[in-house]
Amino acid sequence: MYREEQLKALLAGRRILIAGYGREGKSAERLIQRLVPEADYTIATRVEKGKWEAENGEWNEDWPFDMVIKSPGIPNFQFSVFSFQLTSLTDLFLQVYGDMTIGVTGTKGKSTTSSLIHHLLPGSILAGNIGIPLFDILDDLHEGSLVVAELSCHQLENIHRAPHISVLLNLFQEHLDHYEDYMGYKMAKMQIGLKQRPGDHFFYCTDNEEQCSLIENLKLKMDGSLHPYTINDVTDQEREVLKTCPLQGNHNKSNALVACRIASLVTRQPIIDFRFSIFNFKGLRHRLEKVGMYQGITWYDDSISTIPEATINAVRALGRVDTLILGGFDRGIDYQPLVDFLQEHPIQNLVFVGAAGRRIKTQFSIFNFQFIVEDDYEKIVPWCAAHTPRGGVVLLSPAAASYDAFKNFEHRGDFFAEQIKRP
Numbered sequence: 376m377y378r379e380e381q382l383k384a385l386l387a388g389r390r391i392l393i394a395g396y397g398r399e400g401k402s403a404e405r406l407i408q409r410l411v412p413e414a415d416y417t418i419a420t421r422v423e424k425g426k427w428e429a430e431n432g433e434w435n436e437d438w439p440f441d442m443v444i445k446s447p448g449i450p451n452f453q454f455s456v457f458s459f460q461l462t463s464l465t466d467l468f469l470q471v472y473g474d475m476t477i478g479v480t481g482t483k484g485k486s487t488t489s490s491l492i493h494h495l496l497p498g499s500i501l502a503g504n505i506g507i508p509l510f511d512i513l514d515d516l517h518e519g520s521l522v523v524a525e526l527s528c529h530q531l532e533n534i535h536r537a538p539h540i541s542v543l544l545n546l547f548q549e550h551l552d553h554y555e556d557y558m559g560y561k562m563a564k565m566q567i568g569l570k571q572r573p574g575d576h577f578f579y580c581t582d583n584e585e586q587c588s589l590i591e592n593l594k595l596k597m598d599g600s601l602h603p604y605t606i607n608d609v610t611d612q613e614r615e616v617l618k619t620c621p622l623q624g625n626h627n628k629s630n631a632l633v634a635c636r637i638a639s640l641v642t643r644q645p646i647i648d649f650r651f652s653i654f655n656f657k658g659l660r661h662r663l664e665k666v667g668m669y670q671g672i673t674w675y676d677d678s679i680s681t682i683p684e685a686t687i688n689a690v691r692a693l694g695r696v697d698t699l700i701l702g703g704f705d706r707g708i709d710y711q712p713l714v715d716f717l718q719e720h721p722i723q724n725l726v727f728v729g730a731a732g733r734r735i736k737t738q739f740s741i742f743n744f745q746f747i748v749e750d751d752y753e754k755i756v757p758w759c760a761a762h763t764p765r766g767g768v769v770l771l772s773p774a775a776a777s778y779d780a781f782k783n784f785e786h787r788g789d790f791f792a793e794q795i796k797r798p
Contacts, residue, residue, distance in 0.1 A: 377516040381471045383410050390439060391416040392427070394454075395446025399464050402508035403444045406464075422453045447504075447529030450553045465530040468509040473536040476522045477637060478503075480531060480567050481544025481580075483685045484630045486659055487622070488544060489525040491634035494656050495649050496641060499523050504530060521641070529553065532563035537570035540640070541599065542633055543579040546586045547684045548708040561589060571599035576640065578602040578633050604633055612647040619654040623663055624692025631656075661788040663689055666795055671765035674795050677772035678788030683713035686774040690720065697767035698724040698759045702732020703775035703787070713774055714738040724762045726755055731775035750780065756794035 376382075386407060393403045396418050407414050417440070419427035426436045442460045444467070445451075454461055469476060477499075479489045486505050493501040502512045503524035512522070524538065528550060546561050554560045568577040568590070577599040581587050587603075594601065606629040609617065613632060620631045631653055635646045658664065666674040677689045681703075690696050699722050701713075710731075717725075718741060725746045727736045733748060745762055749755050759769045777787040 376513055378471050385467055386411045386414060389442040392440040392443045393418045394422050394443050395449050396420050397446055399446045399508050402510050403464055406510045422449050424453050447527055451532060461533055463530060463533050464508060464510055466534045469534055469536045474539050475520055476524050476538040477540040478524045478526045478538030478567055479542045480526045480564055482547040482549050482682060484544045485525045487662060488630040488634055489523050490659060491631060491656060492637055493523045495634055495638035495652050496521060528560055528563040531566045534566050534570050537567050540576045540637060541567040541571060543567060545580060545583055547682050549682050551708060552706055565593060568597050573598045575599035576602055578604060580629060581605045604636060606632055612645060616646055616650040616653055619650045622658050624688055626688040661785055663692060666792045669795050670760050672760060672763050673768045675770045676788040676792055677770060678784040680772040680774060681776045681784060682708060683710055683774045686713055686772040687716050689770060689772040693768060695768050696722055696770045698763045698769040700726040700755060700771045701735055701774055702728035703773045703777050704779040705730035705734055706776055710735045710738055729779045752790055752794050
């Protein structure tokens with residue numbers, strides 16, 4: 376195993392609690408069993424402030440640990456009353472392999488941009504929040520390896536070392552149930568730049584004024600080289616490359632731009648060399664995915680859009696949308712920008728789903744559209760088919776999470792597609 380001794384040094388002699396036993400918790404246990412099989416460790420299947428639930432289902436308020444390896448889904452505030460080293464798989468990985476890692480974060484676009492960079496850099500290893508725990512790729516690492524890691528706010532909040540090349544795509548309100556306030560969320564994301572070292576590189580999009588203001592206030596604390604970018608300021612070569620990008624919408628063109636700039640930095644090749652690779656990139660599922668044409672209507676699955684800004688971008692990217700499906704699990708984010716956009720760019724039919732959909736509906740001052748309030752997609756899809764004109768477009772872009780009715784956004788998108796294809 377490459378750099379095995381450095382990893383062992385981080386874990387040896389510690390009394391360890393693995394907090395959370397999902398994908399990353401199980402990966403943490405495999406790592407401990409492999410590197411330090413003699414280690415004293417315990418697994419907590421659930422954590423609540425002041426106590427933890429062991430595998431046998433018993434709650435315990437005694438914390439005899441000096442290291443907690445936290446799964447991303449458990450908020451930091453659950454551990455605020457204790458004094459020990461709080462870490463994560465991402466933190467441990469970056470402490471050892473950060474110098475060979477390209478990290479991508481942002482409220483939206485992480486998976487697409489990570490996949491684009493991986494696609495442009497053959498031989499790179501894709502892992503992280505995209506579904507592959509970072510320590511599951513250890514056997515693939517060697518001198519000269521390059522890791523492309525999609526990183527969530529939860530994975531970044533406790534890191535001590537940021538990736539050698541970092542990307543911050545955007546910042547919008549999300550995961551407010553995980554943090555005390557919006558600033559807490561933004562600062563978790565900002566660790567991807569704040570924990571860099573001299574010689575590192577930090578790419579960030581300047582299209583969002585709020586994001587630029589935050590970085591301007593923090594840049595004196597950042598040791599990496601700053602690389603601002605915007606789709607509104609590209610070279611002639613970049614413009615030619617972006618013309619070949621098959622992804623719809625300026626937000627996706629922006630993702631392709633930063634992916635090309637990073638690939639150019641790593642390989643020292645001119646950006647024009649990546650035009651054929653960009654052209655051959657296949658978009659990810661549930662991201663403005665064209666499900667097909669049924670009953671004379673074109674149906675799009677954009678279930679990944681769980682915030683208002685993503686839905687606005689999706690509508691703009693398609694140009695024509697006759698029926699829009701909105702809502703789901705309500706996390707208390709501000710929907711007024713989306714409502715204002717839809718008042719100015721009216722859509723013929725709106726479907727309001729779940730608690731979030733109902734709250735969105737109450738914010739409209741003018742109802743210049745047909746609508747339905749419905750939570751059952753087995754009823755939603757036939758209503759859309761009946762009210763959307765032939766040749767029209769139906770878009771699922773909910774601007775809300777899916778956890779009120781589905782396991783995740785993939786489950787929601789798959790179920791939506793199944794209903795469309797039913798005879």
